[in-house]
Amino acid sequence: MTRTDTASPALELDDLSVAYHVRGRDLPVLSNVTLTIRRGEAYGLVGESGSGKSTVALALQRVLPANGRISGGHARVAGKDVATLGSAALRQMRARDVAMVFQDPGKALNPSLTVGRQMAEVFEILGAAGKERYRRGEEMLGRVRISDPARVMASFPHQLSGGMQQRVVIAMALAKDPALLILDEPTTGLDATIEAEVLDLVDTLRQEFGAAILFISHNLAAVASLCSRVGVLYAGRLVEEGPARALFADPRHPYTAGLLRCLPRAGFKGGPALDNIPGFPPPPGSITRGCVFAPRCGLAEERCRAEEPPLYAIGSGRGSRCHFHDRVDDLPRMSEPPQVNSPERGPNVEPVLKLEHLSKTYKLPGDRRVQALRDVSLSLAPGETLGLVGESGSGKSTLANLVLGLAEHDAGGRISLDGTAIAPSVHARPREAVKSVQIVFQNPDSALNRAHTVKHLIGRAVERLAGVGGAERDGRVKRLLEAVRLTPRQLPAKPRQLSGGMKQRVAVARAFAADPRVIVCDEPTSALDVSVQSAILNLLTELQAERQVSYILISHDLGVVRHLSDRIAVMYLGRLMEIGPARSVLQGPHHPYTEALLSAAPTVTGERGTRIKLEGQIPSPVNPPTGCVFNTRCPRKFAKICETEEPGFAPDAEGHAIRCHLPREKLGRGRTGPGAPAAAETAASG
Missing domain, CATH: 3.40.50.300 (P-loop containing nucleotide triphosphate hydrolases)
Known part of the structure; x- marks a missing residue:
């Protein structure tokens, strides 16, 4: 059942500060972080390792390490201030109001218990007994779009794919109908197609359950595709916040702009070298004056080193903690491009x-x-x-x-x-x-x-x-x-x-x-x-x-x-399905499987063309399909020949080979859909 107590936000952080006690002194790891996530909203939290993203997740559940404590401000989950809750109320809050999905579902599931036993345990904690626990567990697996929940209930985690394991973990998290669902890098180890499926599933369930989402990730494109608002953390401070599309399209803090410049989305091999942010994030407590990003910032002046910037309001729902937020477009390249002198290769070079x-x-x-x-x-x-x-x-x-x-x-x-x-x-x-x-x-x-x-x-x-x-x-x-x-x-x-x-x-x-x-x-x-x-x-x-x-x-x-x-090879079920120059493979014509992979890749703009959804799982290599090995999932399958005869694999004049019965003129060329740019220009995942 969906929650009806929607008066208070799912999460409120009000000047939240966290410190770790190390060698006799307190080191601040979060400083005056303020943000709000409403019911049914997806909020992304991005930043480098050490910026404090995971500390936020730990603090709002009050599961910080023994030497960590909330040193100031408040964290409220479903209206409850977690710092003031007694032990019984805290357990109740963790059991019912907040749930977390971790990066590696294989480590989140007990390998010695069936999925059914682990699902039943969730409903047992919620008060269900006997067969009711298993019935509700199976029903919940169906709600996360698992086609054969009875089989999955009887399976051990190692018998499921990574994407299926992550669906099980999401089902367990949503079983208690939480006010807040925390996703901590939930798609890092997944393929592009599985990542897209998981993000689509989370977005559908967000609307269905009305749960708020806190999405912690370094994958900027995945955040852009799921979240309506984004906060950028650096050295424990929220340096920029705003609507996802506006923030990624027009960053107003040098750190955000620097992160976006690091993405490999400028073109093919041989194009401009990627920019990167010099140096490293500062150790906790090492910068006590001025802007924490000043030592790495290309716009920094003396004012930045002496005066800590406030969170300037810069438009509808946007804020930037930068004195020169109106000059971010003038940010110079932050690193020297490497000297790359690739020698020309002749046409008859012996392969290495x-x-x-x-x-x-x-x-x-x-x-x-x-x-x-x-x-x-x-x-x-x-x-x-x-x-x-x-x-x-x-x-x-x-x-x-x-x-x-x-x-x-x-x-x-x-x-x-x-x-x-x-x-x-x-x-x-x-x-x-x-x-x-x-x-x-x-x-x-x-x-x-x-x-x-x-x-x-x-x-x-x-x-x-x-x-x-x-x-x-x-x-x-x-x-x-x-x-x-x-x-x-x-x-x-x-x-x-x-x-x-x-x-x-x-x-x-x-x-x-x-x-x-x-x-x-x-x-x-x-x-x-x-x-x-x-x-x-x-x-x-x-x-x-x-x-x-x-x-x-x-x-x-x-x-x-x-x-x-220089070249790209696409594999499926042990077969080479396509190979050729990178530009030819990505811009097309390309194999229907390649087309599906490209359509699944998220973009930092948050915009997608029509995603091609592949039905079902990869067939077992123990009993592969006859004919084209991709025919059981192919959205372009057109005749019996696809099931009975394997396609040829002859390269064209550029060395571009495609294993498909369809003639090249009928194969895909980039992504389609309203306003969708060409696949080759948008396939960068952050």
């Missing part, structure tokens, strides 16, 4: 990497087999970037593992490096082949051993792969550190002492330790803030031009793929 008829079949119990990859052939030129896109389960990671030798391809396939065939297994490859193919992982925290220093992490890679030690090793480590824009001061540091961007720079330096020919970049920026992401993308571009290394870029962020890629 060539994959011929690669397939990968896994054996399952009961003499079953699953073909994770089928007959993939492609090549990679020196200094070229191949973007690899597709939903989870499409075969991208399997292909990367075959290239790296971490999995062995089926008989009949061949991998050639600089014209010489190499063994399927990394253990059978010569040292030169091993050091020639490296990888940069998505999460530097998982990739770097936290027990070792930066000097050891990079030095060990130099020693083992390049085969040098002593003074020569140390010299190479320092040169690598300089190449990724770090200094010798970071050499004795351990990963936990570095920011996320610094850790990823260390991971990039380690990948370049042996002068590789090919680097697999597996979602290298998806876990990073947009300001750090732009710096890493510029770094990868500069290093590629300087060293002529080739990249295989795996990403679900089409803006990143477009910015870095």
Whole structure:
């Protein structure tokens, strides 16, 4: 049942301040934050890591760490001041008035209990008993658009896709009909199509339940697509607030403008380098006078360092904490563009990497087999970037593992490096082949051993792969550190002492330790803030031009793929569905699956053309469809031939191949819809 107690706002923060007690003194992490979210409204909170976004979510539920406290102001949820509630009233507020959906649904669900048991537990807390708990749980799964709730109730979390797990978590959160639903980076690990489905679902449920949404994210495009209003946090202060579309179209604070400039949405590879905000957010309590953004601001003057700006009212529902909010359009470039001199490649360049008829079949119990990859052939030129896109389960990671030798391809396939065939297994490859193919992982925290220093992490890679030690090793480590824009001061540091961007720079330096020919970049920026992401993308571009290394870029962020890629390959269910120059693939004509991926990508303007919704899940690779593997979900399916005969895959004069029975003149070209710009110009996701 939908709430009827709508007199008070769902959330009111009135000069909320939070401090952490560290080494005998209080460090302010939130300072005088004021905002209101009405019932049924979606409000986005954006900013870099360390800006205080998650602290807001913790404070309004009074679940701060032991050394944290609300040091001033008020936080009211459904009219209740959380700081004054007794223990029983606080538990009641958490149980009924507020719910939270976290970034990783896999960690939010208990892997040892069925979904049904976990859904029933929610209704048990709400007072339901016996079979009623399960009946209401199944009904709730239906309300979040799960087509077979009975099957999902009987499943364990690991048997569900990431998108389905997130739907279950949303169902559990909304089961108690909360006044406020907090979404903390709920789409970061999801594919573009699943992300779009989850955001559409949340928006529909917001209207249906009347719940207020607090959406915390560094994905500016996702925030723009869901939220009507946005607040920008920096160093614990709300520096700008206003309607989402107006704020992103015409930012009135240099920090907001800087974040937007970091987005890869200016064009294809070879275009202008991304801008990025220099330096790092200040430590809590380190700036006691003036504007907290002044040390990183291109407009800062002496007044900014001496006088803290108030929140200036600058129009209907808008405010900016900047003395020069009317001069933001004059903000100069905040970082020096890297010097990129890409040499011209001739028409007959020998590929550095060539994959011929690669397939990968896994054996399952009961003499079953699953073909994770089928007959993939492609090549990679020196200094070229191949973007690899597709939903989870499409075969991208399997292909990367075959290239790296971490999995062995089926008989009949061949991998050639600089014209010489190499063994399927990394253990059978010569040292030169091993050091020639490296990888940069998505999460530097998982990739770097936290027990070792930066000097050891990079030095060990130099020693083992390049085969040098002593003074020569140390010299190479320092040169690598300089190449990724770090200094010798970071050499004795351990990963936990570095920011996320610094850790990823260390991971990039380690990948370049042996002068590789090919680097697999597996979602290298998806876990990073947009300001750090732009710096890493510029770094990868500069290093590629300087060293002529080739990249295989795996990403679900089409803006990143477009910015870095020379060519793009689209995969589905282990098959290559489309491959060609980046501009041809994104501007069309393109495969119906590519068209659906492009239509799902959110834009920072908040505007979308007609989104092409793919019905159902990716079929099981254990029993793939006959004919075209995409035919069970294809919105352009037109004849029996799609179910019985696999389409051809012949490239045109530009090397653009599309696996589809439809003639090219009938295939999509960009996105359609009222006022929707071309797909190639709007596929940037923040």
